[in-house]
Amino acid sequence: MTKNSKLSLFDELGLSESLDYALSTCARCGFCKPVCPTHPFGGGFEAFSPRSKIYHLKKIKDGKGELTNDWVERLYQCTTCERCVEVCQTDIPLVQIWEAARAESVKMGSGPMPAHKKFGKFVEEFDNPYGEPKAERDRWLLPDIKPSEKAEILLFGGCTCSYKMPPMLQTGAKILTRVGIPFCYAGGKEVCCSSPILRTGQIESAKRLIGSNVDLFNEMGVKKIVTPCSGCSKTLRHDYPVWAKHLGKKWDIKVVHFSEIYVDLLRQKKLKPVRELKRKVTYHDPCHLGRAQNIYDEPREILNSIPGIELIEMDFKRKDSKCCGAGGGVKANYPDMATEISNSRVKEAEETGADTLVTMCPFCQTSFTQSLKALNSPLQFAGVEELLLESLE
């Protein structure tokens, strides 16, 4: 491995000086260590903690360390949950740094991990990480959902919802249709938002995807994008402006998650949940929705608007919410780790005495439904939007 290794992604984005500075501010307080869901999987050794990763990356930046294969592996054992970022003494953008280090490892040929390579290949061929046919991207569209040819709002399907979890997308589209908000949809022209590719350091692929989507949105004259996926909305909201600028493309688009649209409609009384649903629910804040996008209130406001729903909070909620274990490519490459993290969150949900675990993210949903089954849990699972739809007239 190279010595004097730079995190060249930051150089490329013109952030090298800020990164260097941020690394130097680490107080080594260790607040990031006990909150990290993946640290315990390193046998308790300090080197698996975010604090140590920062320490080592600083050494690399100072020309005193190497990005060895083992460090690369440790850097991939991270769900990008941002719990470390949330508690950081000096506000170091740790997840951005992890992603830059992963990108560096890809450049050096030691990253990404095998499962990530596989979905990287799929993305190159099919524009989605599942290897699903491009032409079937719009197969979720129900016959009664009719997107407009041209509209200010674009519904972004995303790969997971389009291919694997259509109900989240269908609910969104149904509700928009019901209240008469026109929206357009790019169908098969839409490509992966790049989230799984970007998070696993496969920058060159990510640039192609982002460039293609940005061009598409601009051609369609879109002013606002809405998506039900927390991963897509995080990427579109935070990464697209940075990369569009870097690629020399125009970006003047507002990105919202469906929860924000639902809340607007509820406040305007355009949506009226009337059917009583007798359920005690506990809400899991998805990392990419909560900590990454500061969306904590909206899902709760939706739940509280539904007659008969009693919301019981878990101990670790909102900015302190625990992770489901799926993010950052962990579920793909370290499935056992992801399952253990998810199981422990499900147990916490069970302790609340709720009968239903709800969330608003396709990845969390996949993790939890698998855990509930494996643990033979008495809890049921439901999406927040699913309950909303059920309660409407």
Place this chain on the structure above:
Amino acid sequence: MNQRIRDRLKEKLEERVTFDSELLEVYDHDIGEIPSIIMSMINCKPEAAIVAKSNQDVIDTLSIANEFGIAVTPRGQGSSGYGGAIPTNGGIVLDMACMNKIISINKEPLTVDVEPGIIWNNLSFELRKIGLDNSICPTSAPSSTVGGWFPKGGVGLGSMRYGSVRDVVTEIDVIDLDCKVRTYSGSDMEIYHQTCGIFGVIVRLRLKCIKAERIVPYGVLLPNTESAQSFIIKARERLKPYTIILHSSGYIRMRKQENYENGNGTQDFHALIAFEESNKDDITLKSIIDESAGKSLSKETAMEEWEDRFYPMRIKKFGPSVLVGEFYLPEKCFDRAWTEIEKDLANDTLGMEAVVVNDNKMAVLVYILDNAKSMFYQIRMAKALRPLGIALRYGGSFYTAGLWLANNSKELFGMKKYNYIVNTKKERDSKLLLNPGKIIPPKIRQIPLLNICVFMNLISKLMSPIAKISIYKNRYKSVFNEKHGE
């Protein structure tokens, strides 16, 4: 470390021991940013690290270490800056953070028995579920361990009312080099307090706890050192505060990342005074504020500062490094001592945080912004000791010794206790295997006749006048925003 020793460790500790140099590299430091030239004077690189999961793991480690003459350095979360958890003679780092269970909660008297690796905030979280709480905690409570505070010694939030960590720990179990588990309480524990684990590894602590209560913070703006001192003395006499934390205006502005130079702004102070709800007394507080020429800050400011209580090092955003001086000061001398410190470091970017504690004392932290990458950092480090020097003249005292201030152990403990420590160490651990180099200073690797603390002391004294005139100014502002404390 030869293969035979490795094999023995592996046989006993299995996956809980590592010899992997990459995993070991992060055990060679704590939070202190010490120049590599100084670090090279000790053998800070461990040859093995063990994550202890049980008393048996500690026993196995100590017995093999004793048999083969290998140094063992116990470690909590490595969140101290005195070097207590840094190896000085290679050997084994014994990471205690995974021995972190609550063993029992005892009703009469209200105490909790814990393993040493439990983190203060996690303990508080569990205790609160049954209506109890920690009586005190360090402001590193989100990461630091209960078992790391007692051997380091110190005060923190709640110490004004409930005393130091020595006062709240009532019993400990220790495993010595002879591998026996012994229980100590009262004055028998004394030798384990503030001695960095040089006599044994603590595997259980019994702590006093309190009934959980809501803490109500108030913010007070005090115009100068005199009024700050008067406020603290009166508040102690007439109120029952849980905690008072005093911040200089320089510190507040560093936290806000405002460009700041000492002497060019106001010299006022923020006092954060927090009460357990049943002890708050708004009327008396109001009259003390008036008598001290102070002004109440808004509830929001008070709450914001209280929420930030675990973030004293956030000022590093404006550093990126910080030189820290720490000491106890009699509160009646605060006015004169702080005025002199400010004058002494008049050109530096300086901040002060003082936690008011029991015994009419304050634990004062002086922060001087710097950059460890700067060429002159090594010289300017001598500056960190200048406030301590001034404090000592005003009846102040050392906070703790650890590794870097081991030479001051005599003053810290007093000659009687110091001699007892030295003699007991000779008796029980003549080969200096348990946490060598702490309290009794280590020798310089390259010049074994010289102890590192004498050397550092000498250099500091020589460099101090130059350090004083070498000034670091930061004009850089971190581009990254606060996420927490919303």
